[in-house]
Amino acid sequence: MKKMKIYRDSLAEMKKVVANLTEQTTDLEVERRVAEIIDAVKVRKDEALKEYEKKFDNLDIENFEISSAEINEAFRNLDPKIKEALFLAKKNIVSYHEFEKEQGFIDTKTPGIIRGQKVTPLEKVGIYVPGGTAAYPSTILMTALPAKIAGVDQVIMVTPPQKGGVNQAVLAAAKIAGVDAIYQVGGAQAIAALAYGTESIPAVNKIVGPGNIYVATAKKQVFGKVAIDMVAGPSEIGILADKNANAKELAADLLSQAEHDVRARAILITDDEQIAQKVSDEVTKQLEDLPRKSIATQSINERGFIAIMKSIPEMFELMNVVAPEHLEVQLEDAMKYLSLIRNAGSVFLGRYASEPLGDYVAGPNHVLPTGGTAKFSSPLGVYDFIKKTSFINFSKEALNNDMNAITSLAREEGLEAHARAIEVRFNN
Amino acid sequence: MKKMKIYRDSLAEMKKVVANLTEQTTDLEVERRVAEIIDAVKVRKDEALKEYEKKFDNLDIENFEISSAEINEAFRNLDPKIKEALFLAKKNIVSYHEFEKEQGFIDTKTPGIIRGQKVTPLEKVGIYVPGGTAAYPSTILMTALPAKIAGVDQVIMVTPPQKGGVNQAVLAAAKIAGVDAIYQVGGAQAIAALAYGTESIPAVNKIVGPGNIYVATAKKQVFGKVAIDMVAGPSEIGILADKNANAKELAADLLSQAEHDVRARAILITDDEQIAQKVSDEVTKQLEDLPRKSIATQSINERGFIAIMKSIPEMFELMNVVAPEHLEVQLEDAMKYLSLIRNAGSVFLGRYASEPLGDYVAGPNHVLPTGGTAKFSSPLGVYDFIKKTSFINFSKEALNNDMNAITSLAREEGLEAHARAIEVRFNN
Known part of the structure; x- marks a missing residue:
């Protein structure tokens, strides 16, 4: 084999080398196929999911949801050493991520004016877990626990079906992390199902977790309909x-x-x-x-x-x-x-x-x-599973104090109805 | 004209009506044209920008950057009533957004273990400001001030060139908000310039601000190369x-x-x-x-x-x-x-x-x-202009305590080199 390459160039030269490392490539053929899959799942839902699982994995899936009996069985059968390690990981992930919780604020300094920000957990979140050798139990803890700490109502996991059944350590880790439901469906079709919902799989507000090029492309395509984490x-x-x-x-x-x-x-x-x-x-x-x-x-x-x-x-x-x-x-x-x-x-x-x-x-x-x-991006965290809402409450006098500024700016921007909405409160 | 429609249906029925409101449409022709513009700007930089401004706005742009003399002139000529209103807005935007600043944390509870999170502002941010009647001075304050409060080094504004010169209130508002540089370039080509950089316009880490379908599509396409705010x-x-x-x-x-x-x-x-x-x-x-x-x-x-x-x-x-x-x-x-x-x-x-x-x-x-x-999304805020970095420091003893858990999980996931990286520290 070759030796690891050693550069001895100047800082300025090396900055150029590094700037050229992070090439992004878009595969238009993958884009097109993913768009087709998403459209099919949007319209034909479970029926389309079944067709794709047959086509891509040669598996006939009757029930997408994995039963709690099967999950409990996997948990019971888990190697005690692995179980102990996962519980240690859980304890430390939870104690670290507790620091990331946010509280919102309220500002009452000015008489007649209340301004604040309210923090609300997302209602439903979907976690993608790759199949095969990239099925990492540790990643399930890392994605599901911050969502749970944020207060998400329903944390849903999807993972590709496997001939011999889904990886048992994955199922056990999902139980340890408190995942609310697991569906065996993978690829772009799983992302489409989470974004739009099907008869079996509920639509979520955000999709997180790693995946191959089809999963990553699908996440990018449903971005806007739902939130996603960074495409890793x-x-x-x-x-x-x-x-x-x-x-x-x-x-x-x-x-x-x-x-x-x-x-x-x-x-x-x-x-x-x-x-x-x-x-x-x-x-x-x-x-x-x-x-x-x-x-x-x-x-x-x-x-x-x-x-x-x-x-x-x-x-x-x-x-x-x-x-x-x-x-x-x-x-x-x-x-x-x-x-x-x-x-x-x-x-x-x-x-x-x-x-x-x-x-x-x-x-x-x-x-x-x-x-x-x-x-420009952060580690996945509790902050990924909440959103903020600002709020204000003004007294009549407080609004009156600001009226001229508001109406001047509204008219400068050509928005007469904006100005009138303020004025109607005083000449009504 | 027609009267405003009044529904008298049940909650369940109305939920269905509302669920069908938020249709998303993708215009493939727009997608294709935007991708072409981005590719051209990526390769031919300023030259491509000039061609597009000629083609779309029929304007020959020599210098993209608007001079500080022109900006100062706009500020001096601003209607005092508008100036006063913008300064009042600035004061209140700043006092509200100061509450959104984040501090990171450090956890030293366990002897031998330090865990924390560091908050760092983004280095460069680009703000898109639409031209014509949608050029809102208020939006410049709302986008630039949170970036400044976050500690962003360079806040760059782009806005479409206009026959009679860029809207004077927009220039004045940019000065009030502390924008560091203004470039007259609009549309998808402006977004491409901010994402990839040209001879005149520096590449940024995040692009925010409203825009038409071309701007929104371009933001979505450069997402990943840079961060963007939600496509509004x-x-x-x-x-x-x-x-x-x-x-x-x-x-x-x-x-x-x-x-x-x-x-x-x-x-x-x-x-x-x-x-x-x-x-x-x-x-x-x-x-x-x-x-x-x-x-x-x-x-x-x-x-x-x-x-x-x-x-x-x-x-x-x-x-x-x-x-x-x-x-x-x-x-x-x-x-x-x-x-x-x-x-x-x-x-x-x-x-x-x-x-x-x-x-x-x-x-x-x-x-x-x-x-x-x-x-699943929040108002634009100071949190949009920072990112987080986690850090850890472990003593030899602390690592030793966790060694078995780490090596068990690594080997369960088939990652032998992960296990060895820990063990080499103890048999070296």
Whole structure:
């Protein structure tokens, strides 16, 4: 195999390299097929869902809903070690996400005027859980628990049907997370069902969770009819390390993301030539006996790289342009660099904050902005499952005080009926 | 003209009527033309912008940026009455939106574990301001001020060029709001420029503000590359009123939204036959001498209606299905109904909280979710211009405590490299 690519260019040059990383591609053929699926489900509902499950998965689905007997059975049969780990994860996810709850506010400082904001949970939320090897029980906790903490009435899960039945750990995790109903339906058709509702599956207000290109495209197409979380791309890790870091640990952390997907991206930025070389060697060595070697090798070869910068501030500046999903700061006294971090989904500070810790049990969400979208997006959180409503109450006198300003602006904007709606209250 | 339609159906029947109101239509031809414009601007940048401005507006634009001399001139020449009104609006918008600022958090309860969330403003934001009669100075304050309060470094405005130069009140309002740069470019090409950047116009992280179908479609297409606010539809008002309300005032408030757009929607829900009749008569009467009579008449005829329900709780239940952009509660002791409101963008409580008060000077944002999206979206706010980053710091002992849970879950999910990244820290 090839060695991990090492760049020794200037910061300015490297910024250009990074700017060209986040290409977005739209596949018009996928767009067209997804639009067709959505239209079919909108009109023919369950009948269309059944046809697509037959066509794509060669499965005849009679009942989309998975019975509570089956879910309870999966929970009972779950390996006690996994059960314990999921309950630990739940405890920490809940205690972290409780901090994200919002309260609204009320402002009563001005006599005669009340202004405020009310926070209301969404009524129904849909969670997409991929099938096959990408069916991660941990992701069910990460998506369903924040919705539950927000106070969502109904958290609905959809997941592709499988020949031998849906992954048992997935069903058990859904029970632990408090998911209200599970439907076995996948792909763009599942997204369409959640957006428009069918005889079996209720329409929701928001759809979250990862999925393949069909799922991602469908989410983008139903955006506006319902809310969606960001359309997630392949996983990424960016590591900042100096000469004191441990090359074996850095290599292991890079590979923990590379094993996800051939399009995953693992990046090391350092100020030290030796650590760059050592990590590159270690990556090659550790790749040898990884079960997912071929995936990780392709990711490292095609998308991974190491960049050597002149100083720690330059390292942070470049990493802020990358805006990685996961950022590890493997520098001494790591906490002190928090103020230099502008763009990242989740930050892992210090030697023992290895990225997989955040994937499972630390508590912060592992559904994170990818592909540079950390420049404008947040981790999935309780705030994704609430919405705000402003309110005002004015006395007659308070409205009278503002009348001239309102009517002047309304008439300036050519909106006479706006002005009259205020005036009618005083000459009525 | 026709009278405003009055429904006397049951709640269940009315819910069906309302569910069919919010049809979404996609215009494939518009989609295709917008995609073409975006591709052209992405590749040929300023050159493409100039061609489109020539083609669509028949204007030759040399410099896209409007000079500070021109902006200052517009500010100096602004009608003092309008200037005073805009400064009053600014003061109240700022004092309301200050409540929306977020602080992040840090959790240090468990020895050896630090978990937190850091709030960072977006770096660059673009605001779209429509041209012609829809160029509202008030909207500039409502979009730019929350971005400024969030701490955005650069707030950039784009607005279509006009034969006689850009609307002077718009330029003055941009100065009052603290907009950092104004570019005269409109339509889908302006959105493309903000998303991808050109020689003249910097790329931004988020695009907000209202626009026509081309602007809305372009925003949807660049979503993912940048963040966008909700794609806004025509304006709406829903009023809840009983027999004690004043029919003249209700009619005036309905018309204040109807005058915006032939597709605007004005709805009254009441429990009283007489007030329904009186409002319907008043609407007809007040329409007579409105400057925007033809727009408002078409809106009222085609999209407005009155629904008579059996009780106040039924009125709220139906209105929550409508989920209106603006909701007026014209009931006695209006504040006490706050808990019955689930879905609305902005709520106006009591006789003197007339909707246009909220459009201009009350302080809450007037960029609000339309078309039923108040079920899952919030008013534009400071929270739209920040993003969150989670962070963790673990001691060796704390990581050791969680090691078994992490490695069990990683191996259950088939992610061996995840497990090894943790273990390497203890057998290294």
